[in-house]
Amino acid sequence: xxIKKHILSFQEQIDYLRSKGVRFEIISEDExxxxxxxxxxxxxxxxxxxxxxxxxxGANKDNYIDLDFAYLVDMAVIDxxxxxxxxxxxxxxxxxxxLQLLREVDKNGEDGYQIVQDYIDSLSDKQKSVFEGEIxxxxxxxxxxxxxxxxxxxxxxxxxxxxxxxxxxxxxxxFCADRFDDKGMKNAFYRLLTCKEIRNASAHSNCxxxxxxxxxxxxxxxxxxxxxxxxxxxxxxxxxKNRMSNARIQQIVTLFYMHRTMISSEGLKCAENEEMHxxxxxxxxxxxxxxxxxxxxxxxxxxxxxxxxxFVTG
Numbered sequence: 001x002x003i004k005k006h007i008l009s010f011q012e013q014i015d016y017l018r019s020k021g022v023r024f025e026i027i028s029e030d031e032x033x034x035x036x037x038x039x040x041x042x043x044x045x046x047x048x049x050x051x052x053x054x055x056x057x058g059a060n061k062d063n064y065i066d067l068d069f070a071y072l073v074d075m076a077v078i079d080x081x082x083x084x085x086x087x088x089x090x091x092x093x094x095x096x097x098x099l100q101l102l103r104e105v106d107k108n109g110e111d112g113y114q115i116v117q118d119y120i121d122s123l124s125d126k127q128k129s130v131f132e133g134e135i136x137x138x139x140x141x142x143x144x145x146x147x148x149x150x151x152x153x154x155x156x157x158x159x160x161x162x163x164x165x166x167x168x169x170x171x172x173x174x175f176c177a178d179r180f181d182d183k184g185m186k187n188a189f190y191r192l193l194t195c196k197e198i199r200n201a202s203a204h205s206n207c208x209x210x211x212x213x214x215x216x217x218x219x220x221x222x223x224x225x226x227x228x229x230x231x232x233x234x235x236x237x238x239x240x241k242n243r244m245s246n247a248r249i250q251q252i253v254t255l256f257y258m259h260r261t262m263i264s265s266e267g268l269k270c271a272e273n274e275e276m277h278x279x280x281x282x283x284x285x286x287x288x289x290x291x292x293x294x295x296x297x298x299x300x301x302x303x304x305x306x307x308x309x310x311f312v313t314g
Contacts, residue, residue: 013042021055021063026070040076047210048075051296066292074286075296079209083202085279086252089259089272090199094169096262097192098161101173105157108180112156119175131168138163170196191222191254198251208248212299217247225257232309243302253306260310276311280304 008016010033018024024032036042049072052064105115123131139148144163151159161169170192177185201208221229221244229240244250263269283300290297 008042010036017046017069021060021065021067022049022072023068026068027073032069035073040073044207045072045076047207048072048079050211050213051075051209052293068289070286071289074289075209078283079207081279081282082208082252083205085275086198086202086208086255088275089255090166090195090202092263092268092272093192093195093199093255093258094166096264097169097173100262101161101169101176102158104176104180104182104185110157112158113154115176115179116155116157116160118179119172122175134164134168166199167196187222187224188258191225191258194222194251194254195258198248198255208252209299211248212246212295214242214245217245217250221250222254222257225254228257228310229253229306232305235305239298239302243299246299249299249302252303256306256310270313273311273313276307277313280307 013036014024014029014032027035036045049064049067052067054062054064105112120128120131135148138144141148147159147163155163157172161172164172170189173185173192174189176182177189198208226240226244229235229244230237244253259272263272280303283304287297287300290300
Protein backbone atom coordinates (compact mmCIF):
# COMPACT_ATOMS: atom_id res chain seq x y z
CA UNK A 1 0.00 0.00 0.00
CA UNK A 2 1.28 3.45 -0.93
CA ILE A 3 2.42 5.56 2.01
CA LYS A 4 0.25 8.64 2.46
CA LYS A 5 2.08 11.92 1.96
CA HIS A 6 1.35 15.13 3.82
CA ILE A 7 0.30 18.17 1.82
CA LEU A 8 3.20 20.47 0.97
CA SER A 9 2.96 24.21 1.43
CA PHE A 10 3.60 26.29 -1.69
CA GLN A 11 7.09 27.05 -0.45
CA GLU A 12 7.74 23.37 0.27
CA GLN A 13 6.61 22.53 -3.26
CA ILE A 14 9.11 25.00 -4.66
CA ASP A 15 11.87 23.77 -2.34
CA TYR A 16 11.27 20.19 -3.45
CA LEU A 17 11.35 21.12 -7.14
CA ARG A 18 14.59 23.00 -6.62
CA SER A 19 16.05 19.96 -4.83
CA LYS A 20 15.25 17.93 -7.97
CA GLY A 21 17.16 20.34 -10.20
CA VAL A 22 14.27 22.53 -11.37
CA ARG A 23 15.44 26.12 -11.90
CA PHE A 24 13.56 29.35 -11.18
CA GLU A 25 15.41 31.66 -13.55
CA ILE A 26 12.71 32.70 -16.03
CA ILE A 27 9.94 32.65 -13.42
CA SER A 28 11.04 33.65 -9.92
CA GLU A 29 10.12 31.73 -6.78
CA ASP A 30 7.68 34.48 -5.78
CA GLU A 31 5.99 34.27 -9.17
CA UNK A 32 5.97 30.48 -8.94
CA UNK A 33 4.23 30.57 -5.53
CA UNK A 34 1.54 32.83 -6.95
CA UNK A 35 1.16 30.58 -9.98
CA UNK A 36 0.73 27.47 -7.85
CA UNK A 37 -1.80 29.21 -5.65
CA UNK A 38 -3.96 30.78 -8.35
CA UNK A 39 -3.30 29.24 -11.77
CA UNK A 40 -2.42 25.56 -11.62
CA UNK A 41 -1.90 22.99 -8.89
CA UNK A 42 1.42 21.32 -8.15
CA UNK A 43 0.27 17.77 -8.94
CA UNK A 44 -0.99 18.71 -12.40
CA UNK A 45 1.85 21.04 -13.31
CA UNK A 46 4.61 18.66 -12.33
CA UNK A 47 3.11 15.88 -14.46
CA UNK A 48 5.04 17.39 -17.38
CA UNK A 49 8.32 16.43 -15.69
CA UNK A 50 7.89 13.03 -17.35
CA UNK A 51 9.11 14.62 -20.57
CA UNK A 52 12.52 15.40 -19.04
CA UNK A 53 15.44 13.07 -18.51
CA UNK A 54 17.34 12.83 -15.24
CA UNK A 55 21.07 12.80 -14.63
CA UNK A 56 22.03 9.10 -14.42
CA UNK A 57 24.89 9.57 -11.96
CA GLY A 58 27.28 12.05 -10.41
CA ALA A 59 26.57 14.93 -8.06
CA ASN A 60 23.25 15.66 -9.81
CA LYS A 61 22.05 12.04 -9.94
CA ASP A 62 18.24 11.84 -10.33
CA ASN A 63 17.95 15.60 -10.88
CA TYR A 64 16.20 16.80 -14.00
CA ILE A 65 18.31 17.88 -16.95
CA ASP A 66 17.73 21.44 -18.18
CA LEU A 67 14.32 22.05 -16.61
CA ASP A 68 13.12 25.50 -15.59
CA PHE A 69 9.79 26.04 -13.84
CA ALA A 70 8.78 28.21 -16.80
CA TYR A 71 9.05 25.22 -19.13
CA LEU A 72 6.41 23.38 -17.09
CA VAL A 73 4.14 26.43 -17.14
CA ASP A 74 4.52 26.80 -20.90
CA MET A 75 3.68 23.16 -21.48
CA ALA A 76 0.64 23.44 -19.22
CA VAL A 77 -0.69 26.37 -21.27
CA ILE A 78 -0.11 24.54 -24.56
CA ASP A 79 -1.82 21.46 -23.15
CA UNK A 80 -4.83 23.50 -22.04
CA UNK A 81 -5.19 25.08 -25.48
CA UNK A 82 -4.87 21.68 -27.13
CA UNK A 83 -7.52 20.14 -24.85
CA UNK A 84 -9.97 22.92 -25.67
CA UNK A 85 -9.35 22.38 -29.38
CA UNK A 86 -9.76 18.61 -29.08
CA UNK A 87 -13.12 18.95 -27.30
CA UNK A 88 -14.34 21.42 -29.93
CA UNK A 89 -13.28 19.16 -32.78
CA UNK A 90 -14.79 16.12 -31.06
CA UNK A 91 -18.15 17.89 -30.90
CA UNK A 92 -17.99 18.42 -34.66
CA UNK A 93 -17.07 14.77 -35.17
CA UNK A 94 -19.93 13.64 -32.92
CA UNK A 95 -22.42 15.77 -34.85
CA UNK A 96 -21.29 14.44 -38.22
CA UNK A 97 -21.20 10.86 -36.93
CA UNK A 98 -24.89 11.22 -36.10
CA LEU A 99 -25.62 12.61 -39.54
CA GLN A 100 -23.76 9.80 -41.28
CA LEU A 101 -25.52 7.21 -39.16
CA LEU A 102 -28.93 8.56 -40.13
CA ARG A 103 -27.93 8.64 -43.81
CA GLU A 104 -26.84 5.00 -43.65
CA VAL A 105 -30.04 3.96 -41.87
CA ASP A 106 -32.07 5.66 -44.60
CA LYS A 107 -29.92 4.20 -47.40
CA ASN A 108 -30.37 0.69 -46.03
CA GLY A 109 -34.12 1.07 -45.64
CA GLU A 110 -34.06 0.41 -41.92
CA ASP A 111 -36.96 0.86 -39.53
CA GLY A 112 -35.72 3.52 -37.12
CA TYR A 113 -37.32 1.81 -34.11
CA GLN A 114 -36.40 -1.76 -34.91
CA ILE A 115 -32.70 -1.07 -35.39
CA VAL A 116 -32.53 0.44 -31.90
CA GLN A 117 -34.32 -2.54 -30.39
CA ASP A 118 -32.01 -4.91 -32.23
CA TYR A 119 -29.02 -3.01 -30.91
CA ILE A 120 -30.28 -3.24 -27.33
CA ASP A 121 -31.02 -6.96 -27.78
CA SER A 122 -27.42 -7.47 -28.93
CA LEU A 123 -26.08 -6.25 -25.57
CA SER A 124 -25.19 -8.58 -22.72
CA ASP A 125 -27.10 -8.25 -19.46
CA LYS A 126 -24.23 -6.25 -17.97
CA GLN A 127 -24.05 -4.00 -21.03
CA LYS A 128 -27.81 -3.46 -20.93
CA SER A 129 -27.53 -2.39 -17.31
CA VAL A 130 -24.89 0.18 -18.23
CA PHE A 131 -27.03 1.41 -21.14
CA GLU A 132 -30.08 1.78 -18.90
CA GLY A 133 -27.98 3.68 -16.38
CA GLU A 134 -26.91 6.13 -19.10
CA ILE A 135 -30.54 6.72 -20.05
CA UNK A 136 -31.74 7.00 -16.44
CA UNK A 137 -29.11 9.62 -15.63
CA UNK A 138 -30.61 11.85 -18.30
CA UNK A 139 -34.26 11.44 -17.32
CA UNK A 140 -34.27 14.64 -15.29
CA UNK A 141 -31.99 16.49 -17.71
CA UNK A 142 -33.60 19.75 -18.81
CA UNK A 143 -32.04 19.44 -22.28
CA UNK A 144 -32.95 15.88 -23.28
CA UNK A 145 -35.19 14.53 -20.50
CA UNK A 146 -38.29 15.36 -22.51
CA UNK A 147 -37.10 13.09 -25.35
CA UNK A 148 -36.72 10.20 -22.92
CA UNK A 149 -40.19 10.86 -21.45
CA UNK A 150 -41.79 11.09 -24.90
CA UNK A 151 -40.51 7.74 -26.19
CA UNK A 152 -40.45 5.89 -22.84
CA UNK A 153 -38.05 3.12 -23.87
CA UNK A 154 -39.23 2.70 -27.47
CA UNK A 155 -36.68 4.96 -29.11
CA UNK A 156 -36.27 5.59 -32.81
CA UNK A 157 -32.64 6.00 -33.77
CA UNK A 158 -33.02 9.73 -34.48
CA UNK A 159 -34.17 10.24 -30.89
CA UNK A 160 -31.74 7.84 -29.23
CA UNK A 161 -28.66 9.52 -30.66
CA UNK A 162 -29.70 12.76 -28.94
CA UNK A 163 -29.77 11.26 -25.43
CA UNK A 164 -26.74 8.94 -25.35
CA UNK A 165 -23.10 9.87 -24.63
CA UNK A 166 -20.42 9.82 -27.30
CA UNK A 167 -19.11 6.42 -26.26
CA UNK A 168 -22.57 4.87 -26.69
CA UNK A 169 -22.92 6.58 -30.07
CA UNK A 170 -19.66 4.97 -31.19
CA UNK A 171 -20.92 1.58 -29.97
CA UNK A 172 -24.18 2.03 -31.91
CA UNK A 173 -22.16 3.09 -34.96
CA UNK A 174 -20.11 -0.11 -34.73
CA PHE A 175 -23.30 -2.21 -34.49
CA CYS A 176 -24.66 -0.54 -37.62
CA ALA A 177 -21.35 -1.00 -39.45
CA ASP A 178 -21.60 -4.75 -38.83
CA ARG A 179 -25.32 -4.84 -39.64
CA PHE A 180 -24.79 -3.11 -42.98
CA ASP A 181 -21.54 -5.02 -43.59
CA ASP A 182 -20.01 -1.67 -44.55
CA LYS A 183 -16.21 -1.82 -44.72
CA GLY A 184 -15.85 1.97 -44.68
CA MET A 185 -18.00 2.27 -41.57
CA LYS A 186 -16.11 -0.56 -39.86
CA ASN A 187 -12.84 1.23 -40.54
CA ALA A 188 -14.26 4.53 -39.28
CA PHE A 189 -15.57 2.78 -36.16
CA TYR A 190 -12.04 1.95 -35.00
CA ARG A 191 -10.92 5.51 -35.64
CA LEU A 192 -13.90 6.77 -33.61
CA LEU A 193 -12.86 4.51 -30.73
CA THR A 194 -9.45 6.19 -30.81
CA CYS A 195 -11.07 9.64 -30.93
CA LYS A 196 -13.23 8.73 -27.94
CA GLU A 197 -10.17 8.14 -25.77
CA ILE A 198 -8.59 11.54 -26.39
CA ARG A 199 -11.98 13.28 -26.31
CA ASN A 200 -12.81 11.86 -22.88
CA ALA A 201 -9.37 12.70 -21.49
CA SER A 202 -9.65 16.28 -22.75
CA ALA A 203 -13.22 16.73 -21.52
CA HIS A 204 -12.12 15.62 -18.04
CA SER A 205 -9.18 18.04 -18.18
CA ASN A 206 -6.58 15.28 -17.96
CA CYS A 207 -3.03 16.21 -18.96
CA UNK A 208 -2.40 15.26 -22.59
CA UNK A 209 1.22 16.18 -23.30
CA UNK A 210 2.76 14.89 -20.08
CA UNK A 211 4.15 11.64 -21.49
CA UNK A 212 5.55 11.93 -25.01
CA UNK A 213 7.96 9.00 -25.02
CA UNK A 214 7.81 6.47 -27.86
CA UNK A 215 6.22 3.02 -27.83
CA UNK A 216 3.29 3.64 -25.50
CA UNK A 217 0.58 2.77 -28.02
CA UNK A 218 -1.06 -0.63 -27.67
CA UNK A 219 -2.18 -0.89 -31.31
CA UNK A 220 -0.95 0.18 -34.70
CA UNK A 221 -2.17 3.36 -36.35
CA UNK A 222 -5.22 3.04 -38.60
CA UNK A 223 -4.12 2.35 -42.20
CA UNK A 224 -6.00 5.32 -43.67
CA UNK A 225 -4.39 7.68 -41.17
CA UNK A 226 -0.97 6.24 -41.94
CA UNK A 227 -1.48 6.68 -45.70
CA UNK A 228 -2.59 10.28 -45.18
CA UNK A 229 0.49 10.99 -43.06
CA UNK A 230 2.84 9.52 -45.63
CA UNK A 231 1.41 11.82 -48.30
CA UNK A 232 2.68 14.84 -46.36
CA UNK A 233 5.69 16.42 -48.06
CA UNK A 234 8.89 15.65 -46.19
CA UNK A 235 7.27 13.12 -43.86
CA UNK A 236 10.03 10.67 -42.99
CA UNK A 237 8.88 7.10 -42.28
CA UNK A 238 10.98 6.75 -39.14
CA UNK A 239 9.83 10.18 -37.90
CA UNK A 240 6.20 9.20 -38.43
CA LYS A 241 6.57 5.76 -36.82
CA ASN A 242 8.39 7.16 -33.81
CA ARG A 243 5.86 9.90 -33.06
CA MET A 244 2.80 7.78 -33.82
CA SER A 245 4.06 5.04 -31.49
CA ASN A 246 3.11 7.39 -28.66
CA ALA A 247 -0.51 6.63 -27.68
CA ARG A 248 -1.43 10.27 -27.03
CA ILE A 249 -0.06 11.58 -30.31
CA GLN A 250 -1.65 8.67 -32.16
CA GLN A 251 -5.03 9.61 -30.70
CA ILE A 252 -4.60 13.33 -31.36
CA VAL A 253 -3.59 12.83 -34.98
CA THR A 254 -6.41 10.34 -35.56
CA LEU A 255 -8.89 12.91 -34.25
CA PHE A 256 -7.33 15.54 -36.55
CA TYR A 257 -7.76 13.14 -39.47
CA MET A 258 -11.38 12.41 -38.65
CA HIS A 259 -12.21 16.10 -38.43
CA ARG A 260 -10.43 16.78 -41.70
CA THR A 261 -12.26 13.99 -43.55
CA MET A 262 -15.74 14.17 -41.98
CA ILE A 263 -16.49 17.89 -42.02
CA SER A 264 -17.98 19.11 -45.30
CA SER A 265 -18.88 22.72 -44.46
CA GLU A 266 -16.35 25.04 -46.11
CA GLY A 267 -17.08 27.79 -43.60
CA LEU A 268 -16.48 25.47 -40.66
CA LYS A 269 -13.30 24.06 -42.21
CA CYS A 270 -11.89 27.54 -42.89
CA ALA A 271 -12.58 28.64 -39.32
CA GLU A 272 -11.02 25.46 -37.94
CA ASN A 273 -7.94 25.85 -40.12
CA GLU A 274 -7.34 29.32 -38.70
CA GLU A 275 -7.76 28.10 -35.13
CA MET A 276 -5.40 25.20 -35.66
CA HIS A 277 -2.66 27.53 -36.87
CA UNK A 278 -3.22 29.79 -33.87
CA UNK A 279 -2.65 26.74 -31.69
CA UNK A 280 0.60 26.00 -33.53
CA UNK A 281 1.71 29.60 -33.09
CA UNK A 282 1.20 29.28 -29.34
CA UNK A 283 3.02 25.96 -29.32
CA UNK A 284 6.06 27.61 -30.90
CA UNK A 285 5.92 30.84 -28.89
CA UNK A 286 8.66 29.66 -26.53
CA UNK A 287 10.17 26.95 -28.70
CA UNK A 288 13.68 27.82 -27.43
CA UNK A 289 12.65 26.32 -24.10
CA UNK A 290 12.81 22.90 -25.75
CA UNK A 291 15.99 23.22 -27.79
CA UNK A 292 17.69 20.62 -25.57
CA UNK A 293 14.67 18.31 -25.34
CA UNK A 294 14.39 16.40 -28.60
CA UNK A 295 11.35 14.44 -27.46
CA UNK A 296 9.24 17.56 -26.92
CA UNK A 297 10.69 19.51 -29.84
CA UNK A 298 10.27 16.54 -32.19
CA UNK A 299 6.64 16.09 -31.12
CA UNK A 300 5.89 19.76 -31.75
CA UNK A 301 7.59 19.60 -35.16
CA UNK A 302 5.55 16.52 -36.06
CA UNK A 303 2.23 18.07 -35.04
CA UNK A 304 3.04 21.27 -36.93
CA UNK A 305 3.88 19.32 -40.07
CA UNK A 306 0.52 17.55 -39.84
CA UNK A 307 -1.40 20.76 -39.21
CA UNK A 308 0.38 22.65 -42.02
CA UNK A 309 -0.58 19.90 -44.46
CA UNK A 310 -4.11 19.02 -43.32
CA PHE A 311 -5.42 22.42 -42.22
CA VAL A 312 -4.38 24.78 -45.01
CA THR A 313 -5.26 28.45 -44.64
CA GLY A 314 -5.70 31.12 -47.30
